Amino acid sequence: MPRMSAADRREALVRAALRVVARRGLARATTRAIVAEAGMSLASFHYAFASRDELVDALVEHVVGAEGTAVLVDELPGADVGDVVRLGLRRYLEHLRGDPDAEQAMLELTQHALRDPERHDVARRQYERYHELAEASLTAAAASAGVRWTRPVRDIARLLVAMTDGITMTWLVTRDDEAAEAAIDLLADTIGRAAAPDDPPAPEPGDRPTTAPAPAPETGATE
Amino acid sequence: MPRMSAADRREALVRAALRVVARRGLARATTRAIVAEAGMSLASFHYAFASRDELVDALVEHVVGAEGTAVLVDELPGADVGDVVRLGLRRYLEHLRGDPDAEQAMLELTQHALRDPERHDVARRQYERYHELAEASLTAAAASAGVRWTRPVRDIARLLVAMTDGITMTWLVTRDDEAAEAAIDLLADTIGRAAAPDDPPAPEPGDRPTTAPAPAPETGATE
DNA sequence: GTCTATAATGGGATAGAC
DNA sequence: GTCTATCCCATTATAGAC
Incomplete structure (x- = not known):
């Protein structure tokens, strides 16, 4: 395996780990299975991560912190x-x-x-x-x-x-x-x-009976 | 520990296992933790169950097969x-x-x-x-x-x-x-x-279709 | 049948060569 | 930095005394 930066290696391991967890479940996602999936050695793993726990933490943050698969469509003109x-x-x-x-x-x-x-x-x-x-x-x-x-x-x-x-x-x-x-x-x-x-034919475009104020009637998540 | 029938022992172990899983999670519910919870020895465990997997199976069937905690109330006179x-x-x-x-x-x-x-x-x-x-x-x-x-x-x-x-x-x-x-x-x-x-006003007064047959008119699903 | 003591396994972590 | 080989430990499972 060619030299990789520690960051790249971590990234590759996290991706491999995700595949292994998907395939076998978290309980059976051993470090050995993960390095095999990533095509690297056990020692390389411990060069990138101090422990398996640390990898799992990174994995949690990766998937759970990944930009949410936006469930709702942003715009759909004329739709109910x-x-x-x-x-x-x-x-x-x-x-x-x-x-x-x-x-x-x-x-x-x-x-x-x-x-x-x-x-x-x-x-x-x-x-x-x-x-x-x-x-x-x-x-x-x-x-x-x-x-x-x-x-x-x-x-x-x-x-x-x-x-x-x-x-x-x-x-x-x-x-x-x-x-x-x-x-x-x-x-x-x-x-x-x-x-x-919306009875009043749009006096204020951004009216909604929610909690927080909405700046604009624009479509979808800004963040 | 007094002598128990194998069935009783299995029962006790399943209950103990459930407590341990609740407290620590399935991954950390080791046989040791479970027998400690049940107050028996490791060997007694293996007298009742051939393996940890077998216990987990029994546990799954126990909780998942337990009579469902009926979520909905059965009757509530006059309620919407x-x-x-x-x-x-x-x-x-x-x-x-x-x-x-x-x-x-x-x-x-x-x-x-x-x-x-x-x-x-x-x-x-x-x-x-x-x-x-x-x-x-x-x-x-x-x-x-x-x-x-x-x-x-x-x-x-x-x-x-x-x-x-x-x-x-x-x-x-x-x-x-x-x-x-x-x-x-x-x-x-x-x-x-x-x-x-329900337009037709209650032809049968004592009707309560608990399980399968609803004497009421059209409830929907035919299959 | 129930225990203590021990074997066997598997997996996380590391030493040390390169 | 990356590898192979090894260590170490937790855990499952079993042997054998009582």
């Missing part, structure tokens, strides 16, 4: 807000079906993080990000559709995030595509009913 | 169906708050089961049971409230089960009680809107 939710969740389901092991790895890593007070915060921040992302998308969708949410957007966002986890768990267990789609449709329809026509 | 859903989910949230580690242990064991084709079926059956239970409760709630579901009850049931998992994950990460309650309220309200007055 329910449709936006539906499409976003369907898109996520496609992603899940395409790489179930990766999503299961995510769950395992999150659970692992919950077991340690320090790591718990990493997971917590990630969920905050999820919620912010979902909220921004919902706000954008409503603005684009010319409706307002009759419930706090934050609550709807949290429902959406929770549903995503729930769909993931259920689908990983049952592998029932149709059931997942039915649940998605149902949720999208019911959420769609939490929107009402 | 949305209220039934709300109350059921709140009750579940109380349970979760009361023993978070136990629920996390459930998740870990389910995930563990997913990693092995044989064990996967155990989890699958459990989710089937969850869905049946939720469906029965929803059907009963509608009958008792004199309404009918405008969506297939099976779909609503699946949404509910997914939501339970989702709430569990989110709450375990964020520990945000108010957020969880808001999500529950929102879901309950929207699900409540999937019920319409």
Whole structure:
């Protein structure tokens, strides 16, 4: 193996580790399996990381800190807000079906993080990000559709995030595509009913009954 | 330690294992930790179980096969169906708050089961049971409230089960009680809107379709 | 049947040559 | 810096006394 910078080596190991965790589960992702996957020696591993724990930490931050796979679509002109939710969740389901092991790895890593007070915060921040992302998308969708949410957007966002986890768990267990789609449709329809026509024909473009002030009716997550 | 039948010993070990998994996580639930918890020797363990794997299997079947903690209330006279859903989910949230580690242990064991084709079926059956239970409760709630579901009850049931998992994950990460309650309220309200007055006014007074056969009119899912 | 003591395994970490 | 070979330890599993 050619010389690599320590940073590159760490990066390569984290990627390899993710594949191994996806394939075999976190419990069986031994350092030996990981270095084999990465095509390097055990000693090289310990040159890049002080311990396996340190690698797992890096892995948690990597996947759980990766820019969130934006679930909701940013804009969809002329679409009902329910449709936006539906499409976003369907898109996520496609992603899940395409790489179930990766999503299961995510769950395992999150659970692992919950077991340690320090790591718990990493997971917590990630969920905050999820919620912010979902909220921004919902706000954008409503603005684009010319409706307002009759419930706090934050609550709807949290429902959406929770549903995503729930769909993931259920689908990983049952592998029932149709059931997942039915649940998605149902949720999208019911959420769609939490929107009402935005009666005042846009005096202030950025009005929404949420908590935080929205600067613009622009589409989607800014961060 | 007094003499115990092998069955009793297995039972005691499974219970001890559950406590250890809840406290430390599945990965760190070593046989040593488990026998210490159970107050017996390592050799006694291997007298009852051939291997640690065998114990974990028994544990999975024990928790995952335990009679489901019925989430929904059976009857609630005069209540709106949305209220039934709300109350059921709140009750579940109380349970979760009361023993978070136990629920996390459930998740870990389910995930563990997913990693092995044989064990996967155990989890699958459990989710089937969850869905049946939720469906029965929803059907009963509608009958008792004199309404009918405008969506297939099976779909609503699946949404509910997914939501339970989702709430569990989110709450375990964020520990945000108010957020969880808001999500529950929102879901309950929207699900409540999937019920319409049951026009034919109660031909059979003593009807409560707990499990399979709903004498009520159109509840939806035919299959 | 139940224990103590011990073997066997596997995996994390390191020494030291190059 | 990177490797091979090795150490060391935790854990599972078993032997054998009682």
